[in-house]
Amino acid sequence: MAESRRYISQAELENHKKRGDLWISIQGKIYDVTEWSHDHPGGAHPLLNLAGQDATDAFVAFHPGLAWKHLDKFFTGYYLEDYSVSEVSKDYRKLAAEFSKMGLFEKKGHGTCVLLCLITLLFSISVYGVLCCKSAWVHLCSGGLMGFLWIQSGWIGHDSGHYDVMSSRKYNRFAQILSGNCLAGISIGWWKWNHNAHHIACNSLDFDPDLQHMPLFAVSSKFFHSLTSYFYERKMNFDSVTRFLVSYQHWTFYVVMCFARINLFAQSFVLLLSKRKVPNRGQEILGLLFFWTWYPLLVSCLPNWSERVMFVVASFSVTGIQHVQFCLNHFSSSVYVGPPSGNDWFEKQTAGTLNILCSSWMDWFHGGLQFQIEHHLFPKLPRCHLRKVSPLVKELCKKHNLQYNSASFWKANAMTIGTLRSAALQARDLTNPVPKNLVWEAVNTHG
Numbered sequence: 001m002a003e004s005r006r007y008i009s010q011a012e013l014e015n016h017k018k019r020g021d022l023w024i025s026i027q028g029k030i031y032d033v034t035e036w037s038h039d040h041p042g043g044a045h046p047l048l049n050l051a052g053q054d055a056t057d058a059f060v061a062f063h064p065g066l067a068w069k070h071l072d073k074f075f076t077g078y079y080l081e082d083y084s085v086s087e088v089s090k091d092y093r094k095l096a097a098e099f100s101k102m103g104l105f106e107k108k109g110h111g112t113c114v115l116l117c118l119i120t121l122l123f124s125i126s127v128y129g130v131l132c133c134k135s136a137w138v139h140l141c142s143g144g145l146m147g148f149l150w151i152q153s154g155w156i157g158h159d160s161g162h163y164d165v166m167s168s169r170k171y172n173r174f175a176q177i178l179s180g181n182c183l184a185g186i187s188i189g190w191w192k193w194n195h196n197a198h199h200i201a202c203n204s205l206d207f208d209p210d211l212q213h214m215p216l217f218a219v220s221s222k223f224f225h226s227l228t229s230y231f232y233e234r235k236m237n238f239d240s241v242t243r244f245l246v247s248y249q250h251w252t253f254y255v256v257m258c259f260a261r262i263n264l265f266a267q268s269f270v271l272l273l274s275k276r277k278v279p280n281r282g283q284e285i286l287g288l289l290f291f292w293t294w295y296p297l298l299v300s301c302l303p304n305w306s307e308r309v310m311f312v313v314a315s316f317s318v319t320g321i322q323h324v325q326f327c328l329n330h331f332s333s334s335v336y337v338g339p340p341s342g343n344d345w346f347e348k349q350t351a352g353t354l355n356i357l358c359s360s361w362m363d364w365f366h367g368g369l370q371f372q373i374e375h376h377l378f379p380k381l382p383r384c385h386l387r388k389v390s391p392l393v394k395e396l397c398k399k400h401n402l403q404y405n406s407a408s409f410w411k412a413n414a415m416t417i418g419t420l421r422s423a424a425l426q427a428r429d430l431t432n433p434v435p436k437n438l439v440w441e442a443v444n445t446h447g
Helices: 045-050 056-062 065-074 087-101 111-132 136-160 169-184 188-200 221-225 240-246 249-258 261-272 281-300 305-328 342-351 360-366 369-377 383-399 409-427 438-444
Strands: 006-008 021-026 029-032 075-080 355-357 406-408
Touching (some): 021 045, 021 056, 045 056, 045 188, 056 188, 056 342, 065 075, 087 342, 087 383, 136 188, 188 261, 188 281, 261 305, 305 369, 305 409, 342 369, 406 409
Antiparallel strands (some): 021 029, 029 075
16 A cells, blocks of 8 residues: 655745755655755755745756756655645746757757857957057057957856856866856856856845845845845945945946956955855866966056056956846846745746847847846756747746836846936935935035
């Protein structure tokens, strides 16, 4: 006689959502992922954020078909009582299964090889311009080319963090370290840690690190209540200095984006020098040291300090375009406070993202971000297929009356600035006082 199943309620499952006690439900079966959270390739945050609830849709989104066979070792023997699947989730899982049958997750194309060749060419021209030409204009253009190189290496780093862009994991790891740490000075370990948390908690003000830019930016007045960041594990204080900076954020946005790379440099070192577990920490550090050897050395070859500063500013400013692109997809979209919910995975991902309308010949410029909705729903799908699946995703959203937001590149910029301006004007509202400093009072005193 078959053994009867043991069930636990949703309320009981919710008791297992803290460090040291992490249970999740996948297709109604309960798994204990407490120990696995220490070795999870995507980091502990995705499991922490989704613990105590059903995480089937997130599991489908982030894992290849081979991952299902590894679940049994985490099975607790319990099943979720009254487990049900929404019509949206049913259709989402069917669509993911269709893509898998079509082999889309395995067909990566040759985009990465083409990009690596382009990066090699750009690097050679930039170095040649610095070492072999005396014209200041050539040096300025060389700096711009270096920034464009960083953008292209950023696309490789982004894609390789989601799926193997090369023929094997070994070569994929090489592409990650080369494009991220060695060429761009950004830790791929930091990128994956940060970016996975963003995907899981898309546009949650207190769980998504990609919206947590205080004291420089606040996309919502909800930040004015000094929310706690569950990613950085600290309170985001809305004090007088923050209020002053946020009040002018719609004017400072593009200026800050020109130098946003400095923050990524700092975040990379903060993670690698911390006590947090980082896979292949030695590789990561060596890669960064390589970058901080060749880039300053190249800059030092310029004839004077004015041209050196010009080269650095040009390279940082051009790559600032990519930082703007990352912001366009989310800053003007719907936000919420609280942890992500596995029961409305599809809905949260579509509501929190914005596609950029463009012709196919401009896909190289956007690096896949123009199909941000498709990317968030199917992060392991190679970007060469995003345009192909876009009509299917749009049709699914229409069927369930869900948002499928898109705008031109220029309109998206206007929407982003509009969001920042709206929050800035609310920050200036002196009826909601915070402790002021002399700078704030000097700027805002009239008469």
